[in-house]
Amino acid sequence: MQEKNKPTTPENAKSKDLKPETSEALNAFNTTNTGVKINNDQDSLKAGERGPSLLEDFIMREKLTHFDHERIPERVVHARGTGAHGVFQVYESLAHLTKAEFLHDPTAMTPVFVRFSTVVGSRGSSDLARDARGFAAKFYTNQGNFDLVGNNIPVFFIQDAMKFPDLVHAVKPEPNNEIPQATGAHDTFWDFISLMPESTHMIMWLMSDRAIPRSYRMMEGFGVHTFRFVNDKGVSHFVKFHWKPLLGVHAVAWDEAQKISGQDPDFHRRD
Numbered sequence: 001m002q003e004k005n006k007p008t009t010p011e012n013a014k015s016k017d018l019k020p021e022t023s024e025a026l027n028a029f030n031t032t033n034t035g036v037k038i039n040n041d042q043d044s045l046k047a048g049e050r051g052p053s054l055l056e057d058f059i060m061r062e063k064l065t066h067f068d069h070e071r072i073p074e075r076v077v078h079a080r081g082t083g084a085h086g087v088f089q090v091y092e093s094l095a096h097l098t099k100a101e102f103l104h105d106p107t108a109m110t111p112v113f114v115r116f117s118t119v120v121g122s123r124g125s126s127d128l129a130r131d132a133r134g135f136a137a138k139f140y141t142n143q144g145n146f147d148l149v150g151n152n153i154p155v156f157f158i159q160d161a162m163k164f165p166d167l168v169h170a171v172k173p174e175p176n177n178e179i180p181q182a183t184g185a186h187d188t189f190w191d192f193i194s195l196m197p198e199s200t201h202m203i204m205w206l207m208s209d210r211a212i213p214r215s216y217r218m219m220e221g222f223g224v225h226t227f228r229f230v231n232d233k234g235v236s237h238f239v240k241f242h243w244k245p246l247l248g249v250h251a252v253a254w255d256e257a258q259k260i261s262g263q264d265p266d267f268h269r270r271d
Contacts (some may be wrong), residue, residue, distance in 0.1 A: 077168055078134050079180070080125050081117035082216065082269040088112040088139055097237050098229040102141040111140040115214040116268070120171050121182025126261040127268035128252065129182035130211045135221045135243065148241060153210055154222040157202045167192065209251035210230055215271050218245075218250040 030038040045057035087109040094103040102110040115136040133152040170192035221243030
C-alpha cells in the first residue's frame with residue numbers, strides 16, 4: 001500500500017520564516033469524524049504503486065460520503081439564523097454559585113459562538129419578519145463545551161412541552177398554500193392562541209416592537225429555562241440568564257420593517 005505523507009515536524013520544517021517551536025500549525029491536524037488524526041487526505045490508498053484504490057481507505061470513504069451528502073437539512077424552527085464568533089469574560093467571579101471555572105476569573109477569555117435566529121420562517125425568509133428571536137450560545141471552556149439557549153422575549157407561548165409540536169404546526173404557513181411565510185398572522189395560529197389562554201402574555205410581546213429588532217446587537221435575551229448551579233461546596237442555587245445589550249434595546253417601526261424586507265431581506269445578517 002502507498003504510504004501516507006508524514007506530518008511536518010520541527011525536524012523536517014525547512015521554511016526560514018517558520019518557527020517550529022511556536023507555530024500552532026505544526027500541532028494542528030485534520031481529523032476524521034471520530035477524531036482520528038489524518039496526515040494526508042489528498043491521496044487514496046492503492047494496491048501497489050500503480051494499483052487500484054482500496055476500499056479499506058476509510059478516510060477516502062468518509063470524505064466521499066460527506067461530499068455525497070452535502071445538503072444541510074432545514075431546521076423545523078429557527079431555520080433562518082446568523083452567527084458570530086467572539087470571546088466571553090465574566091464581569092465578576094461567580095465562584096459562590098458554580099464550580100464552572102470560566103465563570104470564576106474575570107480576566108479569563110473564553111471563546112464563544114452565538115447564533116441568532118428567527119423562529120417561523122424558512123432559511124430564505126426575511127430577517128425583519130415579526131417574530132421572536134432565538135439565542136444559541138456555545139462556550140468553549142477548558143472543562144468542555146457549555147451550551148445556553150434563550151429568546152429575546154422573557155415568556156413563552158406554552159407552559160407544557162407536550163404542546164410544542166402543536167404550537168409549531170399551528171404557527172407554520174398554512175399547509176394548503178404555504179403562506180404566509182415567516183409570520184404567525186394567519187387563521188391556524190390564531191385558532192391555537194384562542195384555545196390557549198396561557199399564550200396571551202407571549203402574543204402581546206409578539207405584537208410589540210420587541211418582535212422587530214433594529215439589530216441582533218440591540219436585543220435583550222432571556223434564558224427560558226431555570227438552571228441549577230452547584231458550587232465547590234456542593235451548595236446549589238437556581239439561576240436564570242439574561243443578556244443585556246450594551247447598545248440598548250432598539251426596534252424598527254412596522255412600516256420600516258416592511259420596506260427594509262423588500263430592499264434587503266438580509267438586513268440583520270449583513271449587520
